[in-house]
Amino acid sequence: MSMNNQGRPTGAGDPNRRRPIAPGTVTSEVLGTISGNKGLDHEESLIFELDHGAVGVDLPDVKVGDDRLGGMRRSARIGLPGLSEPEVIRHYVRLSRKNYAIDSGLYPLGSCTMKHNPRLNEKMARLPGFGDLHPLAPASTTQGALELISQLMNWLTTLTGMPAVAMSPKAGAHGELCGMLAIRAAIAARGENRKRVLVPESAHGTNPATAAFAGFTVDEVPAKPNGHVDAEALKAKLGPDVAAIMLTNPNTCGLFEGDIIDIAKAVHDAGAYFYCDGANFNAIAGKVRPGDLGIDAMHINLHKTFSTPHGGGGPGAGPVVLSARLAAYAPIPLLVADDKGLRLIEDMTAAPDGAKPFGRMCAFHGQMGMFSRALTYMLSHGRDGVRQASEDAVLSANYILASLKDVMSAPFGDGPCMHEVLFDDSFLQGTGVTTLDFAKAMIDEGYHPMTMYFPLVVHGAMLIEPTESESKESLDRFIHVLHTLSEEALAKNVARFVGAPHLAPRRRLDETAAARKPVLRWKPDALKQAAE
Amino acid sequence: MRYLPLTSDDRRAMLARIGAPDVDALFRDVPKSALTSLSTFHLPDTQGELEVERHMSKLAAKNVAAGAAPFFCGAGAYKHHVPSAVDHLIQRSEFLTSYTPYQPEIAQGTLQYLFEFQTQVALLTGMEVANASLYDGSTATAEAVLMAQRVTKRGKAILSGGLHPHYAETVETVAGLFGPMQRTAVTPGCAEDIIALIDEDTACVVVQSPDVFGLIRNLRPIADAAHAKGALLIAVVTEIVSLGLLEPPGAQGADIVAAEGQSIGNGLNFGGPYVGLFATKEKFLRQMPGRLCGETVDVEGRRGYVLTLSTREQHIRREKATSNICTNSGLCCLAFTIHLSLLGEEGLTRLARINHAKAVSLAVRLALLPGVDLLPNAYFNEFTVKLPKPAAPIVEALAVQGVIAGVPVSRLLPHDASVQNLLIVAATETNTDDDFDALVGALKGAL
Numbered sequence: 001m002s003m004n005n006q007g008r009p010t011g012a013g014d015p016n017r018r019r020p021i022a023p024g025t026v027t028s029e030v031l032g033t034i035s036g037n038k039g040l041d042h043e044e045s046l047i048f049e050l051d052h053g054a055v056g057v058d059l060p061d062v063k064v065g066d067d068r069l070g071g072m073r074r075s076a077r078i079g080l081p082g083l084s085e086p087e088v089i090r091h092y093v094r095l096s097r098k099n100y101a102i103d104s105g106l107y108p109l110g111s112c113t114m115k116h117n118p119r120l121n122e123k124m125a126r127l128p129g130f131g132d133l134h135p136l137a138p139a140s141t142t143q144g145a146l147e148l149i150s151q152l153m154n155w156l157t158t159l160t161g162m163p164a165v166a167m168s169p170k171a172g173a174h175g176e177l178c179g180m181l182a183i184r185a186a187i188a189a190r191g192e193n194r195k196r197v198l199v200p201e202s203a204h205g206t207n208p209a210t211a212a213f214a215g216f217t218v219d220e221v222p223a224k225p226n227g228h229v230d231a232e233a234l235k236a237k238l239g240p241d242v243a244a245i246m247l248t249n250p251n252t253c254g255l256f257e258g259d260i261i262d263i264a265k266a267v268h269d270a271g272a273y274f275y276c277d278g279a280n281f282n283a284i285a286g287k288v289r290p291g292d293l294g295i296d297a298m299h300i301n302l303h304k305t306f307s308t309p310h311g312g313g314g315p316g317a318g319p320v321v322l323s324a325r326l327a328a329y330a331p332i333p334l335l336v337a338d339d340k341g342l343r344l345i346e347d348m349t350a351a352p353d354g355a356k357p358f359g360r361m362c363a364f365h366g367q368m369g370m371f372s373r374a375l376t377y378m379l380s381h382g383r384d385g386v387r388q389a390s391e392d393a394v395l396s397a398n399y400i401l402a403s404l405k406d407v408m409s410a411p412f413g414d415g416p417c418m419h420e421v422l423f424d425d426s427f428l429q430g431t432g433v434t435t436l437d438f439a440k441a442m443i444d445e446g447y448h449p450m451t452m453y454f455p456l457v458v459h460g461a462m463l464i465e466p467t468e469s470e471s472k473e474s475l476d477r478f479i480h481v482l483h484t485l486s487e488e489a490l491a492k493n494v495a496r497f498v499g500a501p502h503l504a505p506r507r508r509l510d511e512t513a514a515a516r517k518p519v520l521r522w523k524p525d526a527l528k529q530a531a532e
Numbered sequence: 533m534r535y536l537p538l539t540s541d542d543r544r545a546m547l548a549r550i551g552a553p554d555v556d557a558l559f560r561d562v563p564k565s566a567l568t569s570l571s572t573f574h575l576p577d578t579q580g581e582l583e584v585e586r587h588m589s590k591l592a593a594k595n596v597a598a599g600a601a602p603f604f605c606g607a608g609a610y611k612h613h614v615p616s617a618v619d620h621l622i623q624r625s626e627f628l629t630s631y632t633p634y635q636p637e638i639a640q641g642t643l644q645y646l647f648e649f650q651t652q653v654a655l656l657t658g659m660e661v662a663n664a665s666l667y668d669g670s671t672a673t674a675e676a677v678l679m680a681q682r683v684t685k686r687g688k689a690i691l692s693g694g695l696h697p698h699y700a701e702t703v704e705t706v707a708g709l710f711g712p713m714q715r716t717a718v719t720p721g722c723a724e725d726i727i728a729l730i731d732e733d734t735a736c737v738v739v740q741s742p743d744v745f746g747l748i749r750n751l752r753p754i755a756d757a758a759h760a761k762g763a764l765l766i767a768v769v770t771e772i773v774s775l776g777l778l779e780p781p782g783a784q785g786a787d788i789v790a791a792e793g794q795s796i797g798n799g800l801n802f803g804g805p806y807v808g809l810f811a812t813k814e815k816f817l818r819q820m821p822g823r824l825c826g827e828t829v830d831v832e833g834r835r836g837y838v839l840t841l842s843t844r845e846q847h848i849r850r851e852k853a854t855s856n857i858c859t860n861s862g863l864c865c866l867a868f869t870i871h872l873s874l875l876g877e878e879g880l881t882r883l884a885r886i887n888h889a890k891a892v893s894l895a896v897r898l899a900l901l902p903g904v905d906l907l908p909n910a911y912f913n914e915f916t917v918k919l920p921k922p923a924a925p926i927v928e929a930l931a932v933q934g935v936i937a938g939v940p941v942s943r944l945l946p947h948d949a950s951v952q953n954l955l956i957v958a959a960t961e962t963n964t965d966d967d968f969d970a971l972v973g974a975l976k977g978a979l
Contacts, residue, residue: 044644046644046647046648046651047648047873048648048651051876053878054876055875055876055878055879056615056617056873056874056875056876056879057615057874057875057879057883059879059882059883059886059961060882060886061882061885062882062885062886062889063885064777064885064888064889064892067888067892068888068891068892068895068909068910068911069748069777069778069888069910069912070748070750070909070910071750071910072741072748072750072778072779072910073777073778073779074775074776074777074778074779074780075779075783076783077877078655078656078775078776078780078877078880078881079655079877080652080655080656080872080875080876080877080880081873081876081877082876082877082878082879083873083874083876085615085617085874088617088870088873088874089617089620089621091873092621092624092627092645092866092870092873093621093624095640095641095644095645096621096624096625096626096627096641097626097641098626098638098639098640098641098644099626099627099630099633099638099639099640099641099642100626100630100635100638100639101625101626101627101628101629101630102625102629102630103625103626103628103629104625104626107631109631109634112631114629114631116535117628117629118535120581120584120585122623122628123585124584124585124588124589124592125801126619126799127588127589127592128592128597128599128600129591129592129593129594129595129596129597130591130592130595130801130802131597131799131800131801132597132598132599132600132611132799132800133595133596133597133598133800133801133802134598134603134605134609134611134800134802134936135608135609135800135802135803135804136605136607136608136609136939136943136944137595137596137598137605137931137936138927138928138931138936139928140928140931140932141595141596141931141936142595142596142802143594143595144590144591144592144593144594144595145591145595145802147591147594148588148591151591154575155575158573158574158575159573159575170667170668170671170804170805171667171857171858171859171860172858172859173846173856173857173858173859174667174671174857176856177706177856181705184709204847204858205845205846205847205848205849205850205853205858206846206847206856206858208846208850208851209846209849209850209851209853209855209856210856211851212851212852212853212856213706213855213856214709215709215710217851218850218851255561256559256561256562257561258561258562258563260563261563261565261566284559284562286570286573287559287562287567287568288559288562288566288567288568289566289568289572292565292566292568293563293566303859309628309629309863310629310630310631310632310859310862311622311627311628311630311862311863311864311866312627312630312631312632312633312639312641312642312862312863312866313631313632313633313642313664313823313859313860313861313862314632314665314667314805314859314860314861314862314863314864315667315804315805315807315859315860315861315862315863315864316859317804317805331705332701346943346944346946347946347947348701349946349947350946350947358705359701359702359704359705359706359708360698360701360702360705361671361702361705362667362668362670362671362698362702362804363608363668363669363670363696363698363699363702363792363803364608364609364698364802364803364804365802365803365804366803366804367804367805368801368802368803368804369799369801369802369804369805370804370805372588375588376584376588378575379576379579379583379584379587379588380533380534380535380578380579380581380584381533381535381578382533382575382576382577382578382579383570383573383575383576383577384533384570384577384578385533385535385536385577385578387570388533388536389533389535389536391555392536392538392543394555394558394559395538395543395546395547395550395555395558396538396546398546398550398552398558399546399549399550401550402549402550402551403549415560415561416550416552416557416558416559416560416561417558418558439635440637443635443637443638448631448635448638449635454847468535468536468538469535469536469537470537471537471538471542472537472538472539472542472545472546474537499831501637501638504637504638505637505638505640506636506637506640506830506834506836507637507830507831507832507834508637508830508831509636509637509828509829509830509836509837509838510828510829510830510831511636511828511838511840513828513829514826514827514828514838514840515826515840515841515842515843518817518824518826518840518841519826519827519828520647520650520661520662520817520824520825520826520827520840521647521650521651521654521661521662522647522648522651
């Protein structure tokens with residue numbers, strides 16, 4: 001048996017005698033295996049390719065002879081694969097092992113707030129009284145659920161210093177839409193026709209998309225060289241046709257907009273409303289109340305600040321706190337208390353005096369499963385823990401800034417940042433290493449990359465958000481890796497960057513080909529050939 | 533606090549490296565007047581796991597879980613048995629605590645199941661392509677109407693009176709900004725004449741089948757009429773298990789299918805989170821909202837998956853995006869796809885047959901009660917009965933007796949006096965003959 005230069009057997013013998021073993025098996029210097037697997041990293045077929053007519057549930061074979069289907073019975077097979085339970089479990093366990101996760105390592109995605117997801121939250125959400133409760137069950141059987149929502153509303157309004165909150169939005173962007181529709185309704189109620197929404201260029205993409213979705217036109221406000229919104233330019237754009245501004249604070253450069261009270265006053269003086277993107281509320285929760293800043297509406301991503309799990313892209317929850325100027329326009333359902341207990345108002349025509357709901361955001365009453373998790377998190381932390389979490393998140397980001405700004409370029413690194421720290425690619429100029437290469441090299445080091453190329457206001461952005469969930473030792477290891485990577489890039493030792501990652505379950509994927517000729521579903525071979 | 537790893541010593545050492553005297557120095561950009569003290573917040577302090585669990589359990593105990601009583605509620609959310617493997621698998625850390633798969637090299641697990649999910653949804657609905665999920669059925673329906681408005685460059689949408697009223701309200705709220713929304717009259721148990729309303733200004737017709745009263749609709753004539761006028765047919769399905777037994781909307785000419793996937797893999801959760809299914813024809817691909825996962829290869833030629841066609845999406849296109857959606861229903865679509873993989877072709881069709889058989893057996897028994905009329909003559913696992921008295925007080929009275937009889941239509945249409953005697957009743961594989969006896973007996977006593 002031959003050995004490689006580390007004295008380990010290569011197994012494959014003479015490289016010239018190596019045969020391709022499975023379609024797409026390794027062709028790099030990495031050892032080829034008979035199975036295509038690499039130790040714990042298994043190649044896994046699509047579930048459709050594993051079909052062998054088995055079944056993973058035991059259900060009686062009830063015959064429906066005399067059906068009541070009105071002649072609409074299915075005439076063709078669906079085409080679903082059949083597998084037993086052990087096969088299904090193995091399939092998904094193998095897939096899971098190809099994912100990076102917070103539970104396995106630091107996940108510094110700026111703006112995404114990948115903090116620890118306590119398991120108590122999962123347990124509480126699965127209590128049958130919450131998890132197995134029907135949204136339209138009789139009111140007398142759902143009082144505990146309504147009380148839970150009421151308690152969560154109290155936490156949200158108290159922490160934000162706002163008088164009202166709409167609970168039904170299902171994610172941050174849905175909350176943005178809810179806030180903007182409330183603003184639209186308030187403007188209509190004044191008999192005005194304001195169509196323009198001011199959005200800073202550093203905003204999340206959802207902000208301009210939401211404004212357009214709510215029927216407004218978008219007008220961009222530039223950033224100043226110090227990363228803050230240009231308050232003077234913003235004020236100059238205010239006018240009788242401006243409906244609102246949408247501002248993120250702390251902003252996407254990780255900076256607190258210090259002019260915010262002044263901006264809010266100017267916005268209100270111009271008859272417009274102030275929407276705040278609350279994606280970064282986790283930097284200031286328990287320290288600063290958005291209501292004290294002059295904000296009229298702000299969504300709160302329960303899946304960021306209050307730790308409901310991101311789940312590979314949802315579900316989220318995006319309740320929207322509203323100022324006294326907008327509270328009346330909150331969508332149905334509304335939660336009210338009377339002598340019979342708590343009850344939901346689910347109909348526009350039944351709204352209590354003074355309420356003028358703009359409509360409905362979705363069926364039923366919002367993301368209850370996220371409410372139970374978020375309330376569990378809040379009760380666990382308490383007000384002191386919420387405040388401490390914000391402080392630790394800000395402290396950790398500043399620690400990274402202080403530890404890396406000698407090698408990486410921090411465009412706004414002169415002052416403190418909030419919960420996330422922004423670097424740009426100017427330190428990489430002339431090294432042959434790009435932001436993308438740098439981030440992908442982190443994957444080989446066992447880290448999820450930071451947010452790349454966002455915000456758009458700096459070149460080659462790298463936005464790092466460590467959250468409060470990392471120990472100092474964990475931060476130190478991360479800093480050491482980034483510091484060393486930076487030094488290597490600066491020394492033009494580019495080997496580890498070019499074409500990285502080398503050690504992940506997949507190397508870089510061809511995204512251009514995926515978009516040019518989209519393959520969005522599996523098809524049986526026969527169908528595929530017919531198409532070609 | 534058990535979730536915070538930094539010790540006081542750590543914090544001091546970190547502040548020293550930063551060169552800040554205290555943590556408030558890091559908040560120096562915040563206006564002084566806006567920095568609050570802890571006592572500003574009238575909220576409890578940190579609690580241990582035991583105390584929090586006690587608090588939450590007390591709240592949960594005030595509710596009556598669907599599994600704790602003979603239970604017959606449907607109307608857009610259904611009680612089904614979810615195999616234990618589903619909840620076990622979705623709680624694997626690598627699924628539960630990962631983000632949207634923006635870094636495909638280390639997110640192939642999520643991406644591959646999304647690709648499989650898209651395939652399953654396309655197969656079930658009989659459509660060519662499906663996206664990687666939206667929030668729920670109601671928001672998927674609103675997105676479908678917006679997409680039809682983009683595709684046809686027309687504003688008007690005709691909403692069937694059989695569309696779940698919450699769905700109709702959601703559509704009106706969102707798509708009503710871009711054109712008139714015309715809701716047809718409610719005709720419980722019958723199909724309204726929607727075809728006559730389709731004209732040259734119509735972007736789409738939205739029809740739910742089985743509809744909110746349980747009636748199975750024949751979509752083909754509506755699709756043909758819509759297409760003749762250049763409009764699209766949006767088919768809505770709130771009980772996705774029905775497609776195990778019913779002709780899929782794609783085979784009946786639907787252009788877009790918007791559906792609620794909760795019934796497969798997901799619990800009732802008092803209304804959310806659920807999972808919106810969205811499928812359409814390939815020719816409309818670039819007008820689709822939401823995330824799409826596509827197959828490709830890596831630099832070594834190995835098959836892999838990526839998020840694709842993101843030039844439709846908000847993070848690239850900003851105000852010109854097809855939707856503002858960012859987060860979708862990742863973990864709920866994982867639950868859906870695992871449960872459907874366990875069911876397979878045979879399991880799903882058996883499950884659908886059991887549901888239908890249960891519903892038929894219950895409907896026949898209820899219709900024998902004096903003064904009770906069964907409204908739809910074609911239904912899947914849910915139907916509407918007309919009682920001789922208002923349904924809502926009866927439902928509350930039966931709840932006190934420990935029977936959750938169903939959803940009174942007045943809960944969905946409170947301003948419509950003509951529906952106050954109507955009760956929507958769902959029966960699934962979870963119902964036993966004892967449940968049926970309990971409902972029939974209690975209802976007999978109440979009428």
